[in-house]
Amino acid sequence: MNYLSELNEPQRKAVEHTEGPVMVLAGAGSGKTRVLIYRIAHLMQKGIDPFRILALTFTNKAAREMKGRIAETVGGNEAQNLWMGTFHSVFAKILRFEAEKIGYPSSFTIYDTDDAKSLLKTIVKERNLDDKVYKPNMLYNRISACKNSLITAAAYLEHSELINEDHQSRKPLFSEIFKTYQARCFKAGAMDFDDLLLKTTELLRDFPDVLYKYQDKFHYILVDEFQDTNLVQYLILKQLAARFENICVVGDDAQSIYAFRGAKIQNILDFQKDYSDTSVYKLEQNYRSTQNIVNAANSIISNNREQLHKQVWTENEAGEKIKVFKALTDNEEGLTVANQIFEIQNNLQSKNSNFAILYRTNAQSRAMEEALRKRNIPYRVYGGLSFYQRKEIKDLLAYFRLSVNQKDEEALKRVINYPARGIGQTTMEKAIVTASENTASLWEVLANPNNFNLNINAGTQNRISDFTTMIKSFSTMLETRNAFDIGSHIAKASGILKDLNEEQSIEAQSRVENIEALLNAMKEFSENHAPPPIDLPDLEQSKAQDSELRTLNEFMQDIALLTDADKDNKTDTDRVSLMTIHSAKGLEFPYVFIVGLEENLFPSQLSLNTRAELEEERRLFYVALTRAKKRAHLSYAASRYRWGSLTYPEPSRFIEEIDSKFLEMPRKERAFSFDSNRINKRAKPKAVVQPLRVFNKKLVKMNQARATGNFVADNTDNLQAGMQVEHQRFGMGKVLKLEGIQPNQKATVFFQGVGQKQLLLKFAKLKIIG
DNA sequence: GTGTAATGCTATTGG
DNA sequence: AGCATTACAC
Numbered sequence: 001m002n003y004l005s006e007l008n009e010p011q012r013k014a015v016e017h018t019e020g021p022v023m024v025l026a027g028a029g030s031g032k033t034r035v036l037i038y039r040i041a042h043l044m045q046k047g048i049d050p051f052r053i054l055a056l057t058f059t060n061k062a063a064r065e066m067k068g069r070i071a072e073t074v075g076g077n078e079a080q081n082l083w084m085g086t087f088h089s090v091f092a093k094i095l096r097f098e099a100e101k102i103g104y105p106s107s108f109t110i111y112d113t114d115d116a117k118s119l120l121k122t123i124v125k126e127r128n129l130d131d132k133v134y135k136p137n138m139l140y141n142r143i144s145a146c147k148n149s150l151i152t153a154a155a156y157l158e159h160s161e162l163i164n165e166d167h168q169s170r171k172p173l174f175s176e177i178f179k180t181y182q183a184r185c186f187k188a189g190a191m192d193f194d195d196l197l198l199k200t201t202e203l204l205r206d207f208p209d210v211l212y213k214y215q216d217k218f219h220y221i222l223v224d225e226f227q228d229t230n231l232v233q234y235l236i237l238k239q240l241a242a243r244f245e246n247i248c249v250v251g252d253d254a255q256s257i258y259a260f261r262g263a264k265i266q267n268i269l270d271f272q273k274d275y276s277d278t279s280v281y282k283l284e285q286n287y288r289s290t291q292n293i294v295n296a297a298n299s300i301i302s303n304n305r306e307q308l309h310k311q312v313w314t315e316n317e318a319g320e321k322i323k324v325f326k327a328l329t330d331n332e333e334g335l336t337v338a339n340q341i342f343e344i345q346n347n348l349q350s351k352n353s354n355f356a357i358l359y360r361t362n363a364q365s366r367a368m369e370e371a372l373r374k375r376n377i378p379y380r381v382y383g384g385l386s387f388y389q390r391k392e393i394k395d396l397l398a399y400f401r402l403s404v405n406q407k408d409e410e411a412l413k414r415v416i417n418y419p420a421r422g423i424g425q426t427t428m429e430k431a432i433v434t435a436s437e438n439t440a441s442l443w444e445v446l447a448n449p450n451n452f453n454l455n456i457n458a459g460t461q462n463r464i465s466d467f468t469t470m471i472k473s474f475s476t477m478l479e480t481r482n483a484f485d486i487g488s489h490i491a492k493a494s495g496i497l498k499d500l501n502e503e504q505s506i507e508a509q510s511r512v513e514n515i516e517a518l519l520n521a522m523k524e525f526s527e528n529h530a531p532p533p534i535d536l537p538d539l540e541q542s543k544a545q546d547s548e549l550r551t552l553n554e555f556m557q558d559i560a561l562l563t564d565a566d567k568d569n570k571t572d573t574d575r576v577s578l579m580t581i582h583s584a585k586g587l588e589f590p591y592v593f594i595v596g597l598e599e600n601l602f603p604s605q606l607s608l609n610t611r612a613e614l615e616e617e618r619r620l621f622y623v624a625l626t627r628a629k630k631r632a633h634l635s636y637a638a639s640r641y642r643w644g645s646l647t648y649p650e651p652s653r654f655i656e657e658i659d660s661k662f663l664e665m666p667r668k669e670r671a672f673s674f675d676s677n678r679i680n681k682r683a684k685p686k687a688v689v690q691p692l693r694v695f696n697k698k699l700v701k702m703n704q705a706r707a708t709g710n711f712v713a714d715n716t717d718n719l720q721a722g723m724q725v726e727h728q729r730f731g732m733g734k735v736l737k738l739e740g741i742q743p744n745q746k747a748t749v750f751f752q753g754v755g756q757k758q759l760l761l762k763f764a765k766l767k768i769i770g
Numbered sequence: 771g772t773g774t775a776a777t778g779c780t781a782t783t784g785g
Numbered sequence: 786a787g788c789a790t791t792a793c794a795c
Contacts, residue, residue, distance in 0.1 A: 059785090088785055113784085137780095193785050260783065361782055363786090383784080417771095424771045563785065582783045604782055620783080643781060644786040 003038050003073060007031075014248075014281040015039045018046070018220070021241075021275035022248040023268070027312035028297065028626035029288025029588065032250055036224055037066055039248065040082065041073040043220055050081040054218040054240070058225040060085055060566045062586060083218070087233050088193060089561045091200040095191070096557065098203055098210055107404055107553050109190040110560040114389070115410040116140055116181075116192045122413075123180050126432070133171060143178055147194035148230045148262030150201070153179040187441060189407045197232040204239040215243040225586070226251030226271075230262035238274065245275065253308050254301050257582060257620045259612070265306070286312050288588055288629055290319020296632075296662035297625045303657050304615045321664040322625075324655060325635040330364075330596075333637045334371030337593050340633065341576060342375050344591060352378055356577040356589040358624050360602040364595060365578050372576060382579035386563060392500065392511040393518055397556075399490050403474035404553050406443040413442075419499040422463045427456060447472075470494070483555040484526040488519050525558070526550045581624040592628035594621075597636040598649035621654045725749060 004012055011031055014024045015038045026032035036055070044050055057063040063084040071079035083090060092110065099106040111119070117136040120143075124134045146156060156162055156175050166174045185191065191199060204211045221241050223229065226249035229237075241247040249271060256265045272278050286294050294314045301307065325340075327333035341355050357368050362384045372379045387393060395418060401411040417423045434452050435445045445452050447468040449461060456464075470493060477486050491497050497515065500508045528550075577589065596602055603617035625632055636651045655663075723735045737748040 086785070196785090257783075261785085363781090420772065422771065426771085561785070580783065601782095606782065616783095641786080 003041065007034070007038065008283075008285060010281045010283055011035050011038075014283070015042050017279055017281075018043055019246055021245055021271070021278040023226075023271055023278050023280045024248065024250040024283060025268075025280060025308065025310060026250055026252050026283040027286060027310055028252065028255060028623070029286040029294075029314075030283035030312070031285075031287055032224075032252075032283060033066065033586075035283070036222060036250060037069050037073065039222065040066075041070050044070070044074050044078060048220060050078050051083070052217060052219040053222070054083040054090070054220070055222040056087055056090065056224065057084065058086065058228065058586065060089055060562065062224070086561065087229070087236070088196050091236065092196050092557075092561060094214070095196065095199055095203065098207075101207055101210065102199060102203055103186070104191070104199075105189045105405065107189075107557075109188065109401055109405050109408045109411070110196070111185065111188075111190045111192045111410060112389075113140065113193070114394075115190070118410055118413075119184055120177065120181055123177055123184065126436070127173070127177075129173060129177075134173070134177065139174070139177060139181075142174065143181060144192075144194050145262060146178070147198045148232055150198070150232055150235065152198070153182040184409070187407065188409045189405050190410070194232075197230075197236065201232055201235050201239065204236065211239060212243075214240055219244050219246060221247045223247070223249045224251075225255075227253050227256035227265055227268060228258040228263040229267055231264055231267075232262075234264070234267045234270070247275070252310075253306075254304075254310070254619055255585070255623050255626075257585065257616060257623055259616050268308070282310060284310060284312050286314040286626075287316070289314060289626060290316050290630060292319045292321055292662050293625060293628050293632055296322055296658045297622050299659040299662065300618060300625065300654060300657050301622045304618055305611070306615055320631055322632045322634060322658070322662055323664045325633065326651070327635060327637045328639065330367045330637045330640040331370065333595055333635050334367035334369075335374070336635060337368060337595060337633070338371035338375040338377060340593070341372075341377060341591070344631075350590065352574045352576045354590040355593070356579070356584065356587070356591070356627065357593045357595060358579060358581050358584050358627065359595050360581060360604060360620075361596075362580060364601075368578055368595065377576055378574065379576040379578055382577060383583045387514070387517075388559065388562065390511075390514055392496070392514055396487075396491060396494075396496055396515060396518065399471075399474070399494050399496075400487070400552055400556055402471055403478065403486070403490070404556060406447075406471065406475070407441050409442050412446075415494070416446075416467060419495040421467065421495075423460065423467065427460050427464070430454060430456060443468075478552055480549075482526040482550050483552040484519065484523040486552045487522045487555075491515055491519065522555060525555050581620050584627050585623060588627055588629055590628070590630045591633070592624070592631070593633045593635065594624045595635050596640075597634050597652035597655055598640065599652055600649060601640070601642075602652055602654070618654065618657075 004015065007015060008031075011034065014022065014035050018039070024032065024035060026035070040053060040055060043053060055063070055066070057066065063086070067079050067082060067084055070082070071077065085093075095102075095104070096106045096108070099108060117140050120134075120136045120139045121131070124131050124136070124139075146152075151159065151162075153175070156178055163172075163175060166172050185195065204214070218240055221237065223237060228251070237247065237249075249268075251268060253265050253268055256263060259265070272280070289297075291314055294312055294316075298312060325333075325336055327336050337357060344350055344355075345352070357379075359365065359368070365381050365384065369379065369381065388397070395415060398411040398414040401408045402415060406412075413428070416428070431442060431445050431454060434440075434454055435442045438445070438452055440452070445454065446464050449456070449464065454461075474486065474490055474493075477489070481489075497512065500512045500515070577584075577587075581594075600608075602621070603614055607613035607617045634655060636655070637649070639646055639648050641647070721735050721737055724732065725735055726732055733749040735747055735749050
């Protein structure tokens with residue numbers, strides 16, 4: 001039980017209080033993950049069967065890592081049997097087990113956002129509605145919001161208030177579209193992301209025996225990042241926990257950043273109401289960051305009205321002040337960040353992986369990437385277009401999906417004429433009309449043209465039957481061949497590889513490589529008999545799938561809910577991380593650069609309408625800042641390209657909200673000479689003259705002060721081994737070795753009392769003494 | 771039906 | 786700026 005000694009008082013209480021409802025309010029960096037891990041380990045050491053513990057995490061990767069750490073703590077391989085994963089993946093598994101009860105095939109398809117929007121678009125088109133009024137994006141978001149608040153299509157029709165609202169906003173047919181969308185998903189044997197949760201509550205509500213089974217199964221339930229759960233998720237928890245009420249939720253209201261997709265901080269308050277005997281433990285000691293960072297973060301969040309009382313503090317060192325930088329342009333901002341990373345690496349010999357660049361929107365990554373490339377700093381961009389969203393991958397996956405589930409209409413439409421095989425728009429329109437007239441699925445019409453009088457010429461008829469025969473042949477292989485065999489067969493037989501190979505472009509080449517990467521993953525999957533990331537321990541022996549064969553079906557289920565964040569990068573780990581703040585949740589880095597701190601970008605223009613939205617942006621900033629362990633850097637640009645044109649943003653209000661005693665205010669970072677020409681050309685004088693906020697005047701002064709006391713470096717072009725040099729920080733030293741060529745020439749220098757250092761000449765500012 | 775060029779449109783955050 | 790749709794020639 002030595003792990004208990006590694007915990008502070010409230011942490012230990014939260015771990016040991018295993019029975020009954022518990023809520024842990026955990027400030028940023030307060031050892032929340034540690035509590036979860038030790039709590040589960042503690043349960044297991046008390047003899048609780050891991051099969052009876054359900055732990056819901058925010059990402060699958062988090063689940064995998066936690067399992068690993070629990071396994072280390074308790075030893076043996078029992079930790080494998082824990083039920084651990086995201087809401088979506090855990091309940092997708094359960095839904096597959098129980099699918100027949102709600103009329104779905106157990107191999108139902110999961111529609112991603114693109115599939116869902118494409119279906120909505122089709123529906124709007126089919127009904128001849130105005131697609132300016134009924135935009136797929138808006139429809140999807142509204143449907144999603146409904147489902148998250150437990151309003152089904154049927155319930156919507158009964159909801160006169162909502163119907164009225166739609167009439168007012170001139171979208172009277174929304175409810176109809178919603179209903180049709182739902183029906184079409186059902187017909188296609190598909191669920192969207194929100195359905196996975198909604199159908200779970202319905203399953204538990206309508207089938208008492210099923211509810212009982214899972215209540216009895218999960219004696220202990222733990223939920224991480226509780227502040228980011230939505231109503232449906234909370235309902236599922238309540239249903240499952242109703243029997244034993246051993247439910248422990250962990251979260252931080254100050255870090256709630258997903259209200260935009262239905263998360264409710266309200267859940268934290270409701271929890272205490274719903275379980276009146278809840279024990280609340282507050283973790284307020286921060287172990288992650290310096291005092292400066294913790295205090296600065298506190299001073300930001302104090303601007304929010306909506307918050308639970310919590311005082312985060314730390315015993316860590318005071319640390320350096322938060323550095324604020326102003327750049328002239330977005331590109332210069334990138335260069336500044338890259339230079340500073342280089343400088344810190346050079347001075348402190350720090351690894352790339354110790355750095356993170358965080359931004360509000362994915363579009364901001366480009367300027368950063370370009371700058372890092374110029375400096376030869378390896379980096380990795382998280383999020384954005386993930387691997388599984390690339391066109392060629394989606395195409396191949398669509399063939400897989402269609403082979404597994406021929407009713408999957410989105411997959412069918414995607415691949416029936418890719419690669420081009422002469423089945424065009426006209427033909428498809430005919431088939432779609434015929435299908436809806438006969439209430440048949442699109443596939444049925446295409447596969448049995450004789451049963452429907454499709455008015456199509458013989459040539460087209462043949463091409464269609466070639467296609468359906470091919471898909472059927474893929475289907476017959478599903479039971480007998482492993483995922484990799486079928487996968488590589490389909491890649492060839494479908495003509496995708498041929499199509500890409502014929503195109504002699506670099507892009508096509510990289511697409512082929514991506515397909516190869518997918519096939520490699522499938523190969524690994526097929527040969528690997530170890531359990532998948534989220535195990536589904538056998539509920540009933542009869543359902544055990546202990547066959548040796550790893551099927552395509554299983555592979556598809558495995559990857560359907562994977563995201564970029566779930567991939568572990570085994571090989572090249574030493575890279576600077578680039579990601580949105582949202583995806584940085586739960587992570588920490590010694591050096592954090594938060595970029596683009598400008599009004600209308602961060603906070604986002606779209607979040608300025610209500611206090612609630614602005615406060616969410618502020619929490620987002622709080623999350624960003626609290627990722628940093630040692631040093632945080634903030635930056636903004638005086639001009640930025642957005643939507644193809646130049647804008648002149650003002651610095652973000654968030655900078656001013658931080659108590660200035662924690663900040664080191666901006667100095668004008670000069671871009672390095674080889675870039676300044678280009679920058680000046682692009683950023684027209686206007687950008688510089690643009691009036692900025694008051695505090696920028698201060699920075700001009702600071703600049704001047706700085707300039708006068710500056711250390712003047714020599715030109716080091718003639719530097720040679722053996723020379724005596726002086727460094728601003730390390731003092732006198734002797735050059736031992738010179739490597740590389742300018743501008744990336746590196747020197748190994750021995751400094752008295754400091755030791756040997758590797759320095760990049762362009763940053764090290766060495767003075768030649770003799 | 772297919773491929774390319776021109777035009778038009780629309781912009782967060784993500785499972 | 787980048788993408789998706791449309792217009793047009795083959």
